[in-house]
Structures are given as structure tokens and as C-alpha cells.
Amino acid sequence: DVGAHRRKVYGDRPSVEEELWKRAWWYLVAFDRIGSVMLGRPCATREEDFDADLPLEVDDEYWENEDPTLAFQQPPDKPCRVSAFKLLLRLTDIIAFTLRTFYALNKDPTTVLHNQQPVEILKDMNAAMLQWTQLVPEYLKWSPEMEDLAFANQSTTIYLTYSLIQILVHRSFLPPSLARLRALGDAPSAGSTSAHTMTSLAIAVNAAKAGARFLHVLRVRGLSNIPILLTASELCAAVLCLDVW
Numbered sequence: 001d002v003g004a005h006r007r008k009v010y011g012d013r014p015s016v017e018e019e020l021w022k023r024a025w026w027y028l029v030a031f032d033r034i035g036s037v038m039l040g041r042p043c044a045t046r047e048e049d050f051d052a053d054l055p056l057e058v059d060d061e062y063w064e065n066e067d068p069t070l071a072f073q074q075p076p077d078k079p080c081r082v083s084a085f086k087l088l089l090r091l092t093d094i095i096a097f098t099l100r101t102f103y104a105l106n107k108d109p110t111t112v113l114h115n116q117q118p119v120e121i122l123k124d125m126n127a128a129m130l131q132w133t134q135l136v137p138e139y140l141k142w143s144p145e146m147e148d149l150a151f152a153n154q155s156t157t158i159y160l161t162y163s164l165i166q167i168l169v170h171r172s173f174l175p176p177s178l179a180r181l182r183a184l185g186d187a188p189s190a191g192s193t194s195a196h197t198m199t200s201l202a203i204a205v206n207a208a209k210a211g212a213r214f215l216h217v218l219r220v221r222g223l224s225n226i227p228i229l230l231t232a233s234e235l236c237a238a239v240l241c242l243d244v245w
Contacts (some may be wrong), residue, residue, distance in 0.1 A: 014072045015054060016063055018132055021125060023055050026089055033092040036099060037168060038231050039187035045097050057082050066168075079139040084154035087136060091161050095168070102172040118172070119196055125169050132162070135167050144217045160214050160232045167239055170200035174211075180206035201243070208239035 004025040010018050029045050036043045058074045059081050065071045074080050077176040101121055124162055142159045146152035173196060213234055223229070 007051045007053055011237060022052060025052055026055055030089055030092045033095045037095050042099060053211055054086055055082060057086060083137055084140055084158055087158050089130055094165055156214050156218050160211055160228055162203050163207040163211035164232055164235060167235055169203045170204045173197055173200035203244045204239050208236040210237040
């Protein structure tokens with residue numbers, strides 16, 4: 001056990017070996033969280049059990065330099081290919097939080113969130129999702145005309161994950177039967193349960209439509225290494241079918 005999950009094992013100055021350990025640790029965290037939400041199980045790693053810093057936003061070729069002061073410095077004119085990984089990690093933070101709140105069977109009574117209403121937690125999560133979109137650099141903002149295939153692949157991955165999280169978050173507010181919801185009336189009162197449900201339904205459906213568009217462009221461009229491709233296809237299709245049905 002090298003303790004890669006603890007901040008104290010890393011030195012004040014970055015090194016190649018330590019940065020590799022850090023990346024390996026965070027990859028396992030992301031793999032655990034994404035795998036957990038796909039399989040419907042709790043995460044094996046919890047935020048309170050580790051404090052390792054996120055990986056540096058520096059591409060591998062800039063880790064070492066003859067001038068030590070320039071080591072681990074990303075040139076300002078070079079878009080970083082690690083940025084997408086850090087953005088994905090931030091999304092997995094939201095995944096872990098969602099699983100521990102909306103999908104927990106026995107909520108921890110010692111947490112501050114225990115006494116919060118689900119709608120209040122939902123507002124905080126929507127704010128976190130909005131904040132995430134503001135962190136995306138221009139070269140990773142999704143567009144069907146992206147020319148760099150590597151960045152296009154990364155952009156599709158993070159935006160697909162974003163859409164899936166929107167569905168995951170708002171799914172817990174959807175009723176088992178949408179027909180029953182629509183029978184409640186076309187104009188539910190503001191603040192009512194049905195009003196929140198209709199809002200969550202609209203957000204989930206729009207997220208599924210966005211995900212379907214990402215997948216369509218990906219298919220036209222040529223399928224590449226998208227880890228969540230099958231899960232995204234199935235979930236987006238399920239939400240769209242639910243809306244039609």
C-alpha cells in the first residue's frame with residue numbers, strides 16, 4: 001500500500017512517479033463511481049476516506065525539462081489534454097453525491113444533508129452542474145464541427161456524462177407512470193409535487209435528446225473510445241421512450 005489516496009505521501013514539488021500514482025488513484029475513483037452508477041450499487045470509495053489532490057493539468061511531454069523551474073508547466077498556448085479528465089472527475093463527484101443522497105437506502109443521520117428536503121438538495125445539485133459548465137475551456141466545448149478528433153472524443157465523453165448525470169439526478173423525482181402524472185392536470189400549481197415532477201421530466205428528456213445528438217454525431221464521425229457509449233445509448237433511449245409512452 002503506497003498510500004496514493006493520501007495527500008501527505010506526495011512531496012511539495014511534483015515528480016513523474018508521484019504524478020503517475022495520483023493519476024492511477026483518480027482513475028480508480030472515477031472507474032468506481034461510474035461503474036457504481038451503471039450497476040446500481042454504492043461507491044466503494046468515499047470522499048471522507050481520501051484527500052489526494054487532483055492530477056496536474058500538464059501534458060506528459062511537459063513533465064520534465066532541462067530547466068527544473070519549467071518542469072510540470074503547461075505552455076499557455078497549448079490546450080491541455082488532461083483537462084477533460086479533471087472535468088470528468090468533477091462530474092464523478094456529483095455522481096457520488098447523488099448516490100449518497102437520492103439513492104441511499106439508509107441515509108446517514110449524522111450528515112448535514114439528512115434533514116434537508118430533496119427539492120433543496122436538487123437546487124444545490126443544479127447549481128453544481130451549472131458551475132461545472134462554466135469550467136469547460138473553449139477547446140472542449142462540444143460542437144459537431146470539432147476538427148481535433150482527440151478533443152472531440154474527450155468533449156463527447158464529458159458532455160455525455162453530464163447528460164447522464166442530469167437524468168440520474170432528476171430520475172428520482174419521476175413517477176412510475178407519466179400517464180398518471182399528466183392526469184393530474186395540465187397546469188400544476190407552482191411549488192407542488194407535480195410541478196417539480198414536470199420540471200424534472202422536462203430536464204431529463206432534454207438531457208436524453210442532447211445525449212442522442214452527441215451519439216449521432218459520434219456515429220457519423222466514427223465510433224471511438226467512448227467508455228460510456230452503451231450505457232448512454234440505453235439510458236437516453238429509455239427516457240425518450242418513457243416520454244413518448
